[in-house]
Amino acid sequence: MARTIRQVQIGNALSAFGSGFTVPYMFVYVNEVRGLGSMTAWLVFTLFALAALVALPLAGRGIDRYGPRPVLVAGAVTASLGALAFGHATGTGHILMSAFLFGAGVAVVQPALATMIVRCSTAATRAHAFALQFTLVNLGMGIGAMIGGQIVDVSRPTSLTLLFTIEALMFLVLAAVTGSVRIPAAPTDATASAAPAAGGPRSDFRTLLADKAMIRICVLAGLIFFTCYGQFESGVAAYATDVVGTSPSVLGLALGVNTLAIVALQMIVVRITARRRRSTAIAATGLVWLGAWTAAAVAGLVSNGTVATAAMLSVYMLFGVGEALLAPTLGPIIADLAPAQLLGSYNAAFSLVKQVAVAMGPAAGVLLVGAGLSPAYLLVMAGSTVLIVVLALRLRKQLTGPQDNAVRRQRVVAGSRPADTLEPRLAA
Template identity: 30%
Template structure:
C-alpha cells in the first residue's frame, strides 16, 4: 500500500479542510504586530491580550472534546469554525481593550475546539494499523498550510491589516462548510447506555471516566513537557539569539528550517516509522528534543549551530506529534475519543501558554545556556517516562485494538457517507 492509498474518502475531506484552515492562519502570527502598530497597544498590553488566546485554547480543547462526544464530531467542527470566523471578523473592527481581550480569548477557544473532534474523526475512520500514517498526513497538511500562510499574510499586511482578518475569517468559514457538507458524522452509536457515558443520563460522568485513566494523564503530562520545549523554539529562541548579537532576520532563516524539514521529510519519515512500537518512537522523539535543544546550549553566536539544533528537534516533533495522537486514539474507548483527545489537547494548549512565561523567567534570572541545558534535561526525562509507560505491546492494548476493529463500521460505508 502506498503512503496515500487505502484511506477513506472522509479522511481526505478532513485533510483538505485542515489544509484550507492552515492556509488561512493569518491573524495569530501577526496579532502582536497588529495590536502594537495598528491599535497603539504597548508591548506589555499586547502580550497580555495575546496570552488570552492561549487561555482560550486551553478551554476550547476540553469543550471541543466534550461536545464531539455529546453532540457529534461534524456539528462540533462546523459550529466551531463558524463561530471562530465571526469572532475573527469582529476583532477587525473592535477598538476597546477589554472587548479585544475577550474576543481574543474566544478566538483561541474557537480555534482549538475543532481539534479533538478532528482527531476523533481520524480515529473513527481509520483502523489502528493506519492511524499513525493518517495523523502524519494531517500533520503534513498543517505545516504546508502554515508555511504558505505566513508568506501570504506578509503581503496582506502590507496592503492593510484588515485583510488578514478577512482572509482568516473566509478560510475558516470554508472549513465549516466542508465539515458540514462533506465530512461524515462518525460518532459511534450507543450500544449500551450503561457503558456509554457519551450520551444518556450518565453523560456528565464522561469526563470523570477519562480523568481516571492514569496512562492518559501520564501521557498528557509528559507531552506537556515536550511541547514546552517546542515553544521555546518560537518564543525564547529569538530573544536568546538576539542576546548573542544575531539579527531577527537570522532567526527567521533558522526557524524557517522547522517548516521546511517537516514539508520535505514527513512523508519519507512516516514510511520508515510504519509498524514500529509507539512507546519506542515517543522515547526516541524525546531524545531528539533533548539533543536539539542541548546543541543550542553550545551555539554561542554561530547561526549554523542554531540551525542544526532546529533540524534535530524538528525531526523529534515530526515523530512525536502524529505518534502521540495515535497513541491517545489507541488508549481511548470509541465512545470517549473526543474527550480523550480534548484532555490530551488541554496539555498541548497549556504548554503554549506556560512556555513563554517559563522561558522568560529563566532567561531573566540565568542565561540561554541554562535554559537550553534545562530543556535537554526535560527531554531526557520524558524519554525515560515513555519507556516506563509502555504505551503499546501489552495484552490490554492489543485487545483494545481488536475491539476497535470489531466496533468500527465497514470502511466502504464510511467512504460513501457525506453530511448532505
Template identity: 30%
Template sequence: MRAAAQHERRASAAPRRWLADTAGGLPATFWYLWAGLLINRAGAFAMLFLSLYLTAARGASESLAGVVVGAYGAGGAAGVLLGGVLADRWGRRSTLVAAHLATAALMVALALSQQLGVIALLALLVGVTHSMPSPAFVAAIVDVVPEHRRSRAFNLQFWAFNLGMAVASLLAGLLAEASYVALFLVDAAATLATAVLIAWKVPETLAHRSARPPAQPEAARPAGRQPRRPGLHTALADRHFLAFVGLTFVLAVLTMQASTIMPLAMRADGLGPSAYGVVVALGGVLIVLGQLFVPRLIDHHRKAHVLALSTALLAIGFGALAVADDLAFYLGACVVWTVGSMLAAPPNAQINADLAPPALRARYQSVFYLAFPAASFVAPTLGGFSLQQWGNGHWLLVGALGLLAAGGHLLAGPPRERRVAALRQATAAPIEPSLTAREV
C-alpha cells in the same frame, strides 16, 4: 533494450508504490477532513498578528496587547474541552461546522471593531471557537480510518497542519503590509470555506451504537461506590492516559523553546531577527519535504521506542544550544530537533486514539490538547526565568528534562500497551448499546 525498458518501468513504479503506501487506502471522508484542515490552517493567520494589530492599528499599549493575546490563549484552553464534549455528544460534523461558522463571524466582527474592550472579548471568544475543532477533527479521523492506516492518516494530518501554517505565515506578512482589516476578512473567508466543505462533503462519523467505555478505572473508584457514567472525568481519572499526556506536555515544552526562548538566546549571541527567521524556515521546510517519508521509517517499531527516540532528539537538539554561538550551529541543532518532532507526530496521535474508548474519543482528545496551551504558558514563563538566572545552563536543563521524558516513554510503554490490548478486547466483546445522551 529489454533490460533498459524493465529498468525504466521499475523506476517509474517506485514513486507510485511510495505514494500508495504513504497516502493510499484512506477513505474519501478523511481527504475532505484533510482538505478542510489545510484550508483552515492556510487561512488562520490573523491571530498571529494580533499583538501587532492592537499596538499599530488600535493604539493599545504592549501590556494591554499582552492581556488580549492572553485572553485568546485562555479561550483556547476552554475551547478544546468544550469541543471534545460537544463532538462526543452532538457529533463531529455539527461541532466542526458550528465552530468554523462562529469563528468566521467573530473574525468579521474583529475586523470591524474599534473599542479595545470589545476586541478583547472577541479575542477570548475566537480562542474558544478556534480550539473547538481540534478534538473533533481527530475523533472524526479515528472514526473513519481503519486502525492499520491511522499512522499514515495522522502523519498526513501533521503534514497538512505544518504546510498550512507555512502558507499562512507567508500570506500573513503580505496582507499585514496592505491592511490589517484584510487580514481578518481573508481569515474569515478561509474559515467559512472550511465550514462549507465539511457541511457539504463530510458525513457525521459519530456512531451512537459504539461500545460503552469503562465507567471508571477500578483503581480510581472507592470500594462499594457505584461506577459513574462515562464522561470527561473518565479521561481525567485514567492514569495510563494522564501519564501519556504528561509526557506529551514535556515534549510540547521542549518544542516551544524554538518560538519562545531561542529568539532571546540568539539575540544574546548577536544574531538578529533575520537569522531567527532562517532557523524557523529551515524547520518548516524539513517538515514539508520530509514528513511524508516518516511512516516507512517508523513502521514495525514499537511506539514507545519511537517516542523515546524522538524526545531524545529534541533533548539533544535543544541541549546543544548551550554551546551555540553562530547561525550554522543553530541550524544544525534545528535539524536534530525537527527530526525529533517529525518522528513523534504519528505515534503520538495514534497512542492518543488507542487509549480513548470509542464513545469518549473527542473528550480524550480535548484533555490531550490541553497539554499544548499549558506548555505555551510554562515554556516562556519558566524558560525566561531560567535563561536569566543560568544563561546557557538553561539549555542543559532543557536537555536533561527531555532525556528524562525519553526514559519515561520506555517505562510507560509496556503497561500502556497492555491497557490498549485490554480496551480493544473489551470493545470487541458484545455489549449493550451506549446511551445517546452522555454526561459531561
C-alpha cells in the same frame, strides 16, 4: 470513506495555510506593532489557555453527543471572528477579549478534527492518516509563514491586520469544506479500549481520571507541547529577535525550514515508526529536541551573522524532525485508549493539555528572555527534553502491546498456525 477523509484533510490544510500567516508573528504583533509590551503578549497566550479551559469540556461532550461536524463548524466560525477582531484590535482590553474568542474557537476545532480522522480511519491506516494530516498542516503553515514574512512590516500595522484577515477567511473555508462531510457514527475499527461491560462508561470525567495511561500520556504531552510548540510563537521568537538578532523575515524562513523537514521526512518516519514502539519514537523526539536547544545556545553565543542564522534555522529543522516522529504516535495512542463513546471527550482532554502547555510556554520563554535570563531559559528547555525521554520510556509500562505498537503481524509458514497472526514484538 477515503473521499471523506481527503475532504477533511484538505480543509484542515487550508485553515493551516491561514494560520501560517500569523503564528510566527503573534508576539511581534502584540509587543511591537501594537506597542502593548511583552506582558500583554504573555497575557494573550494565557487567555488562549483560559479559553480552552472553558470551551474544551463543552466541545468534548458536544462531539460525543452530536458528532464532530457541527462542533467543528461552530469552532471554525468562532475562530474566524476572533482572528478578525484580533487583527483590528488596538487597545489592551480589545486585544485580550479578541484573544479569548480566538483561542476558544481554535481549541474547539482541534478535537473535532481529530475525532473525524479517527472515525474515518482504521487501526491499520490511523497512523498514516494522522501523519498525513500533520504533513499537510505544516505544509500549509510553512507556505503561509513564508508568504506572511514577505508581507509583515512592523512599521505598518495594516500589514498585520491583512494577515489576520486572511486567517479569518481560511477558518470560514474550513467550516465550508468540512461542514458537508458525512462522518461515520462510530470508529470503524474497535482497537480502542473497550467500555466497561456493564452499562458503558460511568461519565467522561470519571473515566478519564481513572485511566492511568491517559493521565500519563497527558502529562507527557503537556511537557512536549510546552517544550516545542509552546515556544514557537513566543520563547524561540523572543530569543531569536532579542538575543540572536534574527529578523522577522528570517523567522518566516525558519518556519519554512521546519515545514520542509516535516514534508521531506514524514512518510519515511511513518514507515520507520510502524516497526517500533510508540514510546520509543517519543523518547527519540526528546533526544532530537535536545540537539535543537543546543543549536539555539550556539546561535546565542555567536549572535548575528551567518553562523547565528544557520544555527537558528537548524533549531527549527530539528524541531521538525521531532514533530515528524510524534505525528504517527500521539494521536493513535489517544484513539486506542479512548472508549468509543468517549472519543470526543478524550480528544478534547488531549487538546486541553496542549492548549494549557502552549500557553505556559511564554511564562518560560517571554518572561525569562525578556528579563535577560536567556541561559536559564535554555537550561529549562534542555532539561525538559531530557525529562521527555525519561517519561516516554516509563510510559510503556502503562500501555498495552497494541497501544504502544508493540504487536505486529507476522506471516507464518504453512504448518502449525494460521497466517497473519499477532505476535508480540520485543524490539525497542
